[in-house]
Amino acid sequence: MIKFRKLILRTTLSLMMALPFTAQADLVVLQYHHVDDSTPPATSTSRSLFEAQLQMIAELGLEVVSLEPAARQTLAGDAPKTNQVAITFDDAYESVYNVAAPLLDEQQIPYTIFVNTNSVGGKGYMGWTELKELNRKEWVTIANHSADHAHLARKPGEAEADWNTRTNRSLDRAQSALETQLGTTPRLFAYPYGEYDEALEQKINSRDWLGFGQQSGAIGRHSHSTRLPRFPMANAYGQLNSLKDKLLSKAFPVRASSLPDGVISTNPPSLTIKLNAPLSASRLACFASGLGRIDFRVTGDTVTVQAPKALNARRFRYNCTHPAGDGSFYWLSQQWLNLDAPED
């Protein structure tokens, strides 16, 4: 408890120093797929790591909250004084039902499962019986992850009418399956593969849904409601030595709607960020997927970040961090999507 009070005091002080950019704390959303020791390592969090992560959240005195109300409150600039955490699982795998859910349910810790509805009942996935059982728990939310788990950004050469038909169908069939099976339709959407373009964001926005990607970072009042970040928590990313920085991270105080949707036209892409006080270029550090730390150019209050060479992956990221006081960091993750690269 003493630890917890100290944390509040320290956080409050650092927030006061950082005004007017972060008068409130931020929401950190964790993204999981499998929680098990025997599922594919790249998308799995081991049971012991998952338990240790929950333990760290508790030790830091951070509250785990329900995703939709907390995200809407944070976007409205109305978040509480200390960071909050939300837990999400994509794809509704059986391991979540067997391993993660019992651990969370025991303490009634809120969580959200994003379901690609065509896969429900398939091998390795939960069935509607399991989803209904979980959905009856007050602290559980079951939400939309599309019907077909397709790459939903418009493909090169795809006619606009065809794209409209296929994406509307995928979004709306999933939502109506949730409504029919569970009687609930949260206004939440997780992009399959974390892929989106601006036109898809408009579809999410016109439905008044919140759109969640797979780029890292905290959600703050400058975040964009259709490109909300989440920290991946699979074994490779969720290790405890970097978890504290993530849990205490702050949304980068740049309006996310002023950043690109990430669909690249040149490779390597270039990201321009205008820095306002308290940000200064001298304290900024930027990294590119697989390349480690990369340089950036400074012109007045504007920073241009560009990797030194083209990146081969379909999706990759530039991450930038900047001290936010008291050992915490402002965290920006810009996702890039190369639609010409093969789909996975």
Ligand SMILES: [Zn+2]
């Ligand atoms: Zn998925």
